[in-house]
Amino acid sequence: MNRRRLGNSELEISPLVFGGNVFGWTADEPTSFKLLDAFVAAGFNAIDTADVYSKWAPGHSGGESETILGKWLKRNGNRVKVNIATKVGMEMGPGRKGLSRSYILRSAEDSLRRLQTDCIDLYQSHTDDADAPIEETLGAYAELIAQGKVRAIGASNYPADRFVAALEISRKTSLPRYESLQPNYSLCERPGYEAELEPLCQKEGIGVINYFPLASGFLTGKYRSESYVEKSPRARMVKKYLNERGFKILQALDQVSKEHNATPARVSLAWLFARPSVTAPIVSATNLEQLNDLIASVELTLDRPSIELLNQASASD
Numbered sequence: 453m454n455r456r457r458l459g460n461s462e463l464e465i466s467p468l469v470f471g472g473n474v475f476g477w478t479a480d481e482p483t484s485f486k487l488l489d490a491f492v493a494a495g496f497n498a499i500d501t502a503d504v505y506s507k508w509a510p511g512h513s514g515g516e517s518e519t520i521l522g523k524w525l526k527r528n529g530n531r532v533k534v535n536i537a538t539k540v541g542m543e544m545g546p547g548r549k550g551l552s553r554s555y556i557l558r559s560a561e562d563s564l565r566r567l568q569t570d571c572i573d574l575y576q577s578h579t580d581d582a583d584a585p586i587e588e589t590l591g592a593y594a595e596l597i598a599q600g601k602v603r604a605i606g607a608s609n610y611p612a613d614r615f616v617a618a619l620e621i622s623r624k625t626s627l628p629r630y631e632s633l634q635p636n637y638s639l640c641e642r643p644g645y646e647a648e649l650e651p652l653c654q655k656e657g658i659g660v661i662n663y664f665p666l667a668s669g670f671l672t673g674k675y676r677s678e679s680y681v682e683k684s685p686r687a688r689m690v691k692k693y694l695n696e697r698g699f700k701i702l703q704a705l706d707q708v709s710k711e712h713n714a715t716p717a718r719v720s721l722a723w724l725f726a727r728p729s730v731t732a733p734i735v736s737a738t739n740l741e742q743l744n745d746l747i748a749s750v751e752l753t754l755d756r757p758s759i760e761l762l763n764q765a766s767a768s769d
Contacts, residue, residue, distance in 0.1 A: 453495035458659035459631030472501030476516030606632030665733035704765035
């Protein structure tokens with residue numbers, strides 16, 4: 453399995469990252485274990501989760517994903533085989549959010565306990581916190597790194613100006629640098645990343661592990677009408693793609709898929725692999741059939757005409 457270095461960190465990850473948002477939500481514990489076993493058996497070594505997963509589900513309070521992942525790590529001694537990424541900052545409850553020093557240090561201990569490990573490979577700011585000085589946030593991460601509880605840090609959902617500010621502070625001080633960025637990026641979501649963040653990440657050597665690479669499932673091709681969307685737990689996230697541009701993208705995917713004897717999901721991921729700035733897309737699956745399709749994407753290399761067709765179909769007006 454080809455491994456890719458994440459920024460300037462010591463972390464080397466496989467070309468796909470498993471997204472743990474499904475653990476304990478749309479994939480129960482036994483199913484999550486089967487998926488994780490298959491993912492690692494196929495040679496992949498990176499799993500992404502967050503403390504807040506899956507607080508949005510009825511009856512959940514957050515931490516469910518980390519807890520299931522921790523049980524899996526403990527069960528078969530899988531810790532040495534994988535890089536674990538988790539996040540802090542999203543609201544977990546009253547007074548439990550943000551990127552202040554005290555909250556980061558407390559949350560890290562909670563995540564370590566749920567994950568049943570003594571070190572988080574990649575600890576990420578889940579979203580920007582304008583109320584916390586960047587120096588304070590990076591200082592808290594510096595403490596965790598010095599204590600051996602975190603290996604590298606990253607950022608998710610950061611606007612370009614704040615990400616630049618954080619990198620500049622790291623450059624001018626001895627504070628650790630964000631080595632990765634986690635943006636929403638796919639054929640359906642291009643301008644927000646490509647306009648400013650992509651050239652910045654390439655210039656600074658930042659690793660990119662983008663989420664929703666299949667646009668919440670839209671790019672699998674199974675959601676082509678309102679009736680299909682209503683059956684999905686992610687319906688509200690998919691509806692926005694049911695428009696002229698979305699159908700144009702699906703039409704191009706169908707054409708390229710036929711030419712390469714591949715599924716739309718594989719083609720969508722192969723388009724991302726061809727993007728020099730992308731280190732590894734974060735993918736999720738709720739059954740082995742879905743997972744095997746995603747895994748097969750790493751074997752697909754698109755030719756230039758196919759890439760250009762997808763570029764044109766997904767171009768924003």
